[in-house]
Amino acid sequence: MTAPHPPGWATRTFVYGVSGWVTLLTYLFMLAPIVVLVAFAFNEGKSSVVWTGFSLDWFGKVWSNRHIARALNVSLIVAGASAAIATAIGALAAVAITRRQFPGRDLLGAALAAPLVLPEIVLAVALLVFMSFAGVTLGYTTMVIGHVLVSIPFATLIVRAAASSLDPRLENAAADLGANEWQTFRMVTLPQLMPAILTAFLLSATLSFDNLVMSTFTSGVGTTTLPLRIYSMLKLGITPEINALGAMMVAANVAILLLVMGRYLPLMLNSNRR
Amino acid sequence: MSDPSDPAVAVELRGVAKRFGSFTAVDHLDLAIRAGEFFTLLGASGCGKTTTLRLIAGFELPTEGHVLLGGRDVSEVPAFQRPVHTVFQNYALFPHLSVLDNVAFPLRVRRLSRAEQRARAMAALEMVQLQGLADRKPSQLSGGQQQRAALARALVNEPQVLLLDEPLGALDLKLRKEMQLELKAMQRRLGITFVFVTHDQEEALTMSDRIALMQGGRIVQLDTPTGLYDAPQSLYAAQFIGETNLIAGRVVSSGAAGTVVETLGRRMTLPPSAVAAGDAVTLAIRPERLRRGGGTDAPEGRLEELDFIGTDLRLVYRMADGSRLVLRQQNDGGPMPTPGEAARIAFSPRDLRLFPTDPERTPQ
Numbered sequence: 006m007t008a009p010h011p012p013g014w015a016t017r018t019f020v021y022g023v024s025g026w027v028t029l030l031t032y033l034f035m036l037a038p039i040v041v042l043v044a045f046a047f048n049e050g051k052s053s054v055v056w057t058g059f060s061l062d063w064f065g066k067v068w069s070n071r072h073i074a075r076a077l078n079v080s081l082i083v084a085g086a087s088a089a090i091a092t093a094i095g096a097l098a099a100v101a102i103t104r105r106q107f108p109g110r111d112l113l114g115a116a117l118a119a120p121l122v123l124p125e126i127v128l129a130v131a132l133l134v135f136m137s138f139a140g141v142t143l144g145y146t147t148m149v150i151g152h153v154l155v156s157i158p159f160a161t162l163i164v165r166a167a168a169s170s171l172d173p174r175l176e177n178a179a180a181d182l183g184a185n186e187w188q189t190f191r192m193v194t195l196p197q198l199m200p201a202i203l204t205a206f207l208l209s210a211t212l213s214f215d216n217l218v219m220s221t222f223t224s225g226v227g228t229t230t231l232p233l234r235i236y237s238m239l240k241l242g243i244t245p246e247i248n249a250l251g252a253m254m255v256a257a258n259v260a261i262l263l264l265v266m267g268r269y270l271p272l273m274l275n276s277n278r279r
Numbered sequence: 280m281s282d283p284s285d286p287a288v289a290v291e292l293r294g295v296a297k298r299f300g301s302f303t304a305v306d307h308l309d310l311a312i313r314a315g316e317f318f319t320l321l322g323a324s325g326c327g328k329t330t331t332l333r334l335i336a337g338f339e340l341p342t343e344g345h346v347l348l349g350g351r352d353v354s355e356v357p358a359f360q361r362p363v364h365t366v367f368q369n370y371a372l373f374p375h376l377s378v379l380d381n382v383a384f385p386l387r388v389r390r391l392s393r394a395e396q397r398a399r400a401m402a403a404l405e406m407v408q409l410q411g412l413a414d415r416k417p418s419q420l421s422g423g424q425q426q427r428a429a430l431a432r433a434l435v436n437e438p439q440v441l442l443l444d445e446p447l448g449a450l451d452l453k454l455r456k457e458m459q460l461e462l463k464a465m466q467r468r469l470g471i472t473f474v475f476v477t478h479d480q481e482e483a484l485t486m487s488d489r490i491a492l493m494q495g496g497r498i499v500q501l502d503t504p505t506g507l508y509d510a511p512q513s514l515y516a517a518q519f520i521g522e523t524n525l526i527a528g529r530v531v532s533s534g535a536a537g538t539v540v541e542t543l544g545r546r547m548t549l550p551p552s553a554v555a556a557g558d559a560v561t562l563a564i565r566p567e568r569l570r571r572g573g574g575t576d577a578p579e580g581r582l583e584e585l586d587f588i589g590t591d592l593r594l595v596y597r598m599a600d601g602s603r604l605v606l607r608q609q610n611d612g613g614p615m616p617t618p619g620e621a622a623r624i625a626f627s628p629r630d631l632r633l634f635p636t637d638p639e640r641t642p643q
Contacts, residue, residue, distance in 0.1 A: 008576070098424040179369035180358040181336055182432065185558075196375045 031088035039255060046248035053243045057164050061114065064138075076234035077227075080214055083145065083230060088209035094153070096202050097162030098195065103168040105178075105183035121158040128154055130223035136223070143225030151223040152216060156209035162176075163208065167201030168194075213260060287373045288350065288441050288471040291313040291333055294346035297330050297427075297496075304330040305612025306496035310637040312440075312474060314349075317466050319518045319621040321483040322493035323519070331640060332495070333441050335474060337361045349439055365442040366432040368426045368449070372417035378428050379404065385436040389500050400555070403431040406465070423454045430462075434608045440472045447482065459485050480520045484508060492516055508565075514634045517563040524566060527636070530558040538633065543578040544600050554635065563632040566593070566607040571616070580604060 046064070050057035067073055095117070101107070101112045120128055126146055129151065136147050171194065179189040179279070217232045224233060290312040297305040303328045312318045320328040333339040334346055338360030345354045353361055364385070372381050380387075383400035387447050391399075404410045407427035417425055426446060443462075447455045464485045466473045470471055477483055484504040491501045492515075498508060500516045511517035518525070528542035533556055536546045542562055554560060571594070580596035583603075587610075594606045594616065604624060616622070 010520070117349070172369075173369045174369060175373060176368060177338055177358075178367060178373075179384070181338075181363075181365045183359050183387060183436070184384075184388045185359050188388055192384070193373055199371075 009152060013112045036195050042248050043252040043255060045245055046252040048248070051244055053245055053248055060096040063245040067249045067253065070246070072234060073231070075233045076229050078227050081229075081232040083148050083152055083220075084210040084213040086145075086172050087149045087156060088206050089133035090149065091153045091160045091209045092157035092164075093204040095157050095205055096164045096198065099161050099168050100190075100198070103165055103171075104173075104194070105179060118158045119162045120154055121162075124217045125155060126222075129219045130220075131226045132184070133222045143223060144228050145225075147223040147225065148228055148230075151219040152213040155216060155219055156212050159212065160205040164198060164201050166196050171197055204265050207261055211261055215254075215258075287314050288312065290318075290474065291345075291347040292331070292334070292351075293345045293347065295331075295334060295341045295346060297327075297334060298340055298342045303496050304339075305334065310491065310498065310501075311542065311584070312437075312472060313575065314472055315470050316486045316488055317463065317473045317475065319477060319483045319487040319490045320493060321477060321490050321519075323478055323479060323492065326493040327496035329444060329480075332365075332444055332474065334416055335440070336363055336365050336442050357570055360530050362438055363440040364436060364438040365444060366426075366429050366433045366446045368445045370429040370446075371415075371424055372428055372432070374417055376417075377413065378409060378417065378420065381417065381428060382432045382435050382609075386434060389436075393625070399435055400431075401436040404428075406434070407431045408607050412449075421448055423458070426450065426458065430465075431540070433473070434469070437469075438471065440474060441466075443473060443475045445477055446475075447477075447479075455482075462486065479594050483555050484520070490521060494615075510565070511632060514561060515561070517634070518526050519633060522566050522605060522607075523563045524569070526562045526564070526602050527562045528562045528633075530554045530556050530560055532556050533558075540631075541547065543598055543602065545576065545578055547631070549628055549631055549633055552633050552634070559633045559636040561636045563634065564626060564630050566605045567602060568626055568630040569606040570625045571606065571608065571622050573623040577623040577625040579621060582622065585618055598624070 045056070047059050047061065048056055049062070050062035074231050098113065098117055102110055102117075130150050132147070132154065133143075136143065141147060175188050175193055175197075179193045184192060215232060216230070217236065220230045220233050224230065228238075229249075235247060235250060238244075288311045290310075291311040292308050295305060295308045295310075296303065306435075308331065309333075317580055320331055322328045330339060334341055335348075337353070337356060337360075341354055345352050347353065352626075372378075373384065376384070379397070380402055382403050383396040386396040386399055401410060401413065403590070404413055407430055409424060409427050409431065412420060412424060413427075417428065420428060425532060426449075429446070445460075447458050450458060459482060462473075475483075475486065484507075487504055489501065489503055490507050492499045492507060494515055500512045502510075507516060507520050509522060517523045526542050528540045531539040531541050532545060533539070533552065533554050535551055537550060538552045538554060539546055539548050539564065543605060550589065578600075579599055580598040582594055583597050584595035586592075586593040586595075590610055592608050592615075594608070596604045596606060600605055
């Protein structure tokens with residue numbers, strides 16, 4: 006005789022048991038390739054599949070590869086410039102949308118979020134066609150414009166979330182204490198949005214740094230970014246050199262992520278309390 | 280506006296109205312607040328008291344009429360250029376600035392030197408006894424401390440007029456009582472005009488030099504605390520301020536010699552009043568003006584409820600004619616009455632206030 010199970014036992018067991026396994030498998034599926042990629046960066050041989058021994062040579066090779074150094078330089082320039090522009094536009098638009106009443110406010114909000122739902126390749130093609138129509142030579146300018154387009158919705162959304170949770174009474178208080186609009190913005194609104202603005206900048210920079218589709222369509226001669234370089238290296242066969250580069254990029258991205266989460270997220274939560 | 284303005288008037292509202300769409304928040308308000316006065320705008324929520332304050336601060340511009348500060352018409356002057364500061368209900372301290380930087384904010388806006396900013400902000404913090412917490416963030420302060428910081432910030436610039444929007448609303452009772460006394464003492468010492476908004480009539484009575492009781496965007500009565508409490512000019516005022524017994528009565532005769540009213544089965548003579556014989560009237564009397572025990576001419580009642588308050592006893596009597604009377608007496612250590620006990624209730628006719636009966640406010 007088995008003891009009768011309490012009602013709902015089967016459902017509960019199924020839901021908790023299965024959902025636990027699904028979660029585990031999902032993480033495994035997502036992370037395993039990255040783990041393998043990073044592991045083979047330390048492989049001694051020339052294969053990315055067969056392990057022959059431990060070595061740090063491939064990192065040294067990446068470090069001394071001029072093409073990669075140049076691509077990294079391009080990537081950093083484009084990421085920095087596009088993140089700065091996207092964050093500036095996004096932050097100002099976010100403040101305007103949440104704090105001011107003006108005609109077409111909702112339309113502007115929707116327009117800024119639109120690139121989020123449009124396929125990036127459509128945006129990229131449209132930009133390419135427009136640029137060649139306008140007679141602009143492909144290069145840094147076109148690539149930065151493209152990356153700004155990709156980053157703006159994210160930058161706007163992040164700053165908008167922070168701006169909408171600001172207490173409007175604080176701006177009233179600033180005015181009451183004698184601050185004009187500019188002083189109120191500079192001394193009260195902006196400092197409170199700073200964590201969100203920094204987060205938006207770092208996210209925009211990361212998006213730009215990893216971008217492949219937009220870069221493919223907008224890069225010109227001499228402006229090959231790191232992802233473009235990696236892609237062309239792949240055509241010549243996968244060597245642990247790519248693994249080493251990938252491992253370094255993973256490390257850089259994780260570092261930025263930790264920086265954002267560890268440093269600015271608590272700050273953001275703190276300033277938005279009350 | 281050709282008449283010379285009186286230097287003794289700090290704030291003046293002339294025919295001020297404020298409408299939000301079809302809703303009239305403030306309705307043709309005329310008001311002169313004297314310099315150095317502790318003035319209170321009192322009323323239930325939605326009576327227009329906060330809107331009046333916001334009109335003075337400049338957060339709202341009047342739909343009609345003029346706002347004058349120190350004799351100058353500021354109706355069109357934006358908030359940041361008006362010589363008034365506000366203590367907000369939620370304190371509105373800047374969360375990203377330290378307490379010291381919050382207090383120094385009005386000085387920083389005026390571009391005073393760093394040294395002067397610091398010296399004056401520290402002096403203001405000392406005034407509210409927060410000098411030890413200057414480097415804290417507002418979120419690290421208790422409610423009472425935040426309140427003090429907000430006060431220091433509003434006073435550091437020495438404004439002509441300080442506006443206070445229910446500043447004690449979020450504090451617990453004990454702290455509230457302390458802050459009431461402290462605010463009042465501070466106002467006396469600094470000689471700054473305080474315009475205080477509250478819905479708490481007790482607070483208004485304790486602190487104010489004069490009180491404007493508001494209802495529906497208008498001033499119902501503008502008076503001293505004693506005037507408002509002892510001589511309410513309307514049934515609304517009588518009911519809003521303190522506890523009041525309302526008794527139904529009928530006018531027997533009315534003339535220059537006085538008004539004779541029949542109530543609680545007795546006839547009594549009150550001062551002359553604009554009522555006619557036969558009118559139904561409502562009589563108001565304060566619970567503490569009623570006494571237990573009295574001659575055979577005093578109306579009789581039976582004790583229904585007894586509340587022991589500590590310093591006071593609150594006794595509820597059902598009178599012979601069915602009306603209900605609340606009586607307050609000091610807990611003087613005498614024998615405690617027991618419910619069901621009969622007693623004669625005595626009072627002096629001059630403590631009765633007579634009002635025409637308002638169909639919306641029928642006495643029980």
